[in-house]
Amino acid sequence: MSIRFESLSKSFGPKTVLKNVSFEVSTGEILFILGKSGMGKSVTLKHIVGVMKPDEGRVFVDGDDVTQLDDNGLADVRRKCGMVFQHPALLDSLNVYQNVSFGLRTPQYTRSLPRPLTEEEIRTKVTETLRLVNLGTDIFDRYPPEISYGMQKRVSLARTLAPGPTYLLFDEPTTGLDPITTNAVNDLIFELSRKLKVTSVVVSHDMQCALKIADRVLVLDQAGILALQTVPEIKRSREPLIRDFLAETLALLPPEERAELEAHS
Amino acid sequence: MSSVKSSPSLQGASGLAGALLGPITHTLHEVGGLVLFLKLILKTALTTRGNTPAILEQVLSICSRSLATVVFAGTFVGAIIVLQFNAVLLVYDAQIFLGGLNTSAIVREIGPLMITFILAGKIGAFTAAELGTMRVTEQIDAVECLGTNPVQYLVLPRFIGIVISSLILLALGIMISMLGSTFVATFLCGMNPLQYMSTITRFVGVWTLFCGAAKSLVYGLIVGGVACQKGYTARGGARGVGTAVTQAALYMSLFVILANYITSNSLNWIHDFLGAALGWVDG
Numbered sequence: 001m002s003i004r005f006e007s008l009s010k011s012f013g014p015k016t017v018l019k020n021v022s023f024e025v026s027t028g029e030i031l032f033i034l035g036k037s038g039m040g041k042s043v044t045l046k047h048i049v050g051v052m053k054p055d056e057g058r059v060f061v062d063g064d065d066v067t068q069l070d071d072n073g074l075a076d077v078r079r080k081c082g083m084v085f086q087h088p089a090l091l092d093s094l095n096v097y098q099n100v101s102f103g104l105r106t107p108q109y110t111r112s113l114p115r116p117l118t119e120e121e122i123r124t125k126v127t128e129t130l131r132l133v134n135l136g137t138d139i140f141d142r143y144p145p146e147i148s149y150g151m152q153k154r155v156s157l158a159r160t161l162a163p164g165p166t167y168l169l170f171d172e173p174t175t176g177l178d179p180i181t182t183n184a185v186n187d188l189i190f191e192l193s194r195k196l197k198v199t200s201v202v203v204s205h206d207m208q209c210a211l212k213i214a215d216r217v218l219v220l221d222q223a224g225i226l227a228l229q230t231v232p233e234i235k236r237s238r239e240p241l242i243r244d245f246l247a248e249t250l251a252l253l254p255p256e257e258r259a260e261l262e263a264h265s
Numbered sequence: 266m267s268s269v270k271s272s273p274s275l276q277g278a279s280g281l282a283g284a285l286l287g288p289i290t291h292t293l294h295e296v297g298g299l300v301l302f303l304k305l306i307l308k309t310a311l312t313t314r315g316n317t318p319a320i321l322e323q324v325l326s327i328c329s330r331s332l333a334t335v336v337f338a339g340t341f342v343g344a345i346i347v348l349q350f351n352a353v354l355l356v357y358d359a360q361i362f363l364g365g366l367n368t369s370a371i372v373r374e375i376g377p378l379m380i381t382f383i384l385a386g387k388i389g390a391f392t393a394a395e396l397g398t399m400r401v402t403e404q405i406d407a408v409e410c411l412g413t414n415p416v417q418y419l420v421l422p423r424f425i426g427i428v429i430s431s432l433i434l435l436a437l438g439i440m441i442s443m444l445g446s447t448f449v450a451t452f453l454c455g456m457n458p459l460q461y462m463s464t465i466t467r468f469v470g471v472w473t474l475f476c477g478a479a480k481s482l483v484y485g486l487i488v489g490g491v492a493c494q495k496g497y498t499a500r501g502g503a504r505g506v507g508t509a510v511t512q513a514a515l516y517m518s519l520f521v522i523l524a525n526y527i528t529s530n531s532l533n534w535i536h537d538f539l540g541a542a543l544g545w546v547d548g
Contacts, residue, residue: 046406049409049410051406051409051410071414075412078409078410078411078412079412081410082410083406083407083410085403085406085407086403087402087403087404089402089403089404089406089407090404090407091399091404091407091408092404102408102411102413103411103412106411106412106413107412108412109412156407159407159411163411163412
């Protein structure tokens with residue numbers, strides 16, 4: 001039960017974004033994918049759910065080669081993988097309740113159950129899921145533009161969690177958020193991953209967050225993998241790019257961690 | 266290493282060829298893209314079920330949003346055509362044919378074009394912008410990741426809604442135009458309303474109605490297809506949505522004008538063929 005990339009390559013026109021990238025995400029871990037903008041972090045994530053097709057290479061989710069699956073097979077993989085996008089990506093024409101319950105009404109989800117959920121069961125599930133992301137039922141009838149950006153992000157996370165995915169994929173989940181909400185969302189990712197025992201892949205450029213909650217960190221650079229290491233290994237890394245990322249976070253770290261990082265630099 | 270330089274006249278010729286061929290190849294590329302997108306919609310329509318409520322909702326929404334514009338445009342277009350025809354027909358002392366000529370022109374040509382351009386400007390641009398925003402804010406990707414076919418859920422109802430609405434609005438537009446033109450013919454051109462309407466059936470038969478409906482259907486397919494395709498394939502933030510809407514407006518107009526020529530010619534050919542082969546003659 002894992003996600004595995006085998007020699008994945010992807011180009012957009014003349015620009016090669018990923019070249020011969022191979023790695024595996026272990027069950028239950030939180031893997032952070034870090035890198036500068038345009039280094040293929042989101043592209044890597046989108047290959048897992050088959051939204052993008054690679055030029056070469058394969059991606060396996062629980063042993064199924066995503067690159068070779070038909071529409072039904074892809075739908076099954078997508079049911080297992082909940083994806084949280086950079087934008088909240090909520091449907092503006094639906095209210096919060098309808099957005100969160102969206103995935104509970106799809107044929108792929110209902111097919112996995114002995115019978116489709118009743119409206120009451122859906123309501124209970126939506127309420128529970130919103131509670132997981134610290135939101136109440138008072139926003140059920142509100143439309144996305146009527147709630148704050150931070151709340152939209154939480155609703156988006158609730159929508160992803162509602163069908164009970166095995167894997168959680170986060171595409172820059174804290175982009176555009178203030179520092180307090182950023183911390184809250186990071187804590188939420190950590191708590192949910194541990195509480196729901198799901199495997200999480202987080203695409204980010206937030207090294208501080210990675211040091212705080214990741215089990216391993218994958219750093220992408222120049223279309224390939226620069227490092228795939230645990231957090232302590234990353235802290236000791238001599239790679240200039242990783243040191244640059246670490247230097248950015250120094251001021252934000254507690255004194256003892258800052259001292260540890262400065263000792264390695 | 267020796268370099269071969271082309272003469273200025275050769276460079277000029279190649280530049281001219283490029284300038285001429287560029288727009289043609291670009292237009293062909295756009296036509297190809299539209300055909301492939303229509304194929305995708307058709308495949309989705311044939312392989313999925315349960316789209317009727319969403320389609321009806323779209324038809325209702327499109328018709329209600331376009332109603333006031335169609336009534337306004339229909340009334341005045343009918344009135345304008347009557348005034349223009351009347352001026353010419355008076356010269357030849359043929360005012361009696363005013364009702365027939367005017368209604369025929371509206372049903373065959375002006376009605377479908379008027380409704381199409383209203384739909385393109387009001388609904389087509391809106392659809393391209395709506396789907397484009399959904400694309401660049403990852404709403405379409407989110408729908409896909411939640412296990413729903415975005416073409417079925419988002420594109421198909423909008424596309425079929427536009428096509429069906431174009432026919433409903435055509436019927437409405439023609440009726441409103443006829444009312445407007447009868448009013449002007451009576452009060453400004455001095456005709457008896459019954460006299461005005463007496464020649465309509467001589468000029469407007471089943472074939473004329475079929476021509477109007479066929480053209481409206483083709484234009485509806487173009488407006489719906491281009492609007493949905495440009496919105497669905499938008500890329501690159503707010504600028505990308507702006508580009509998608511601009512391109513949708515441009516190609517809807519160009520393709521409708523091209524389709525008008527092709528359908529007019531084809532329908533005339535079919536009419537002549539039916540006349541020659543079956544002796545069938547209709548207005």
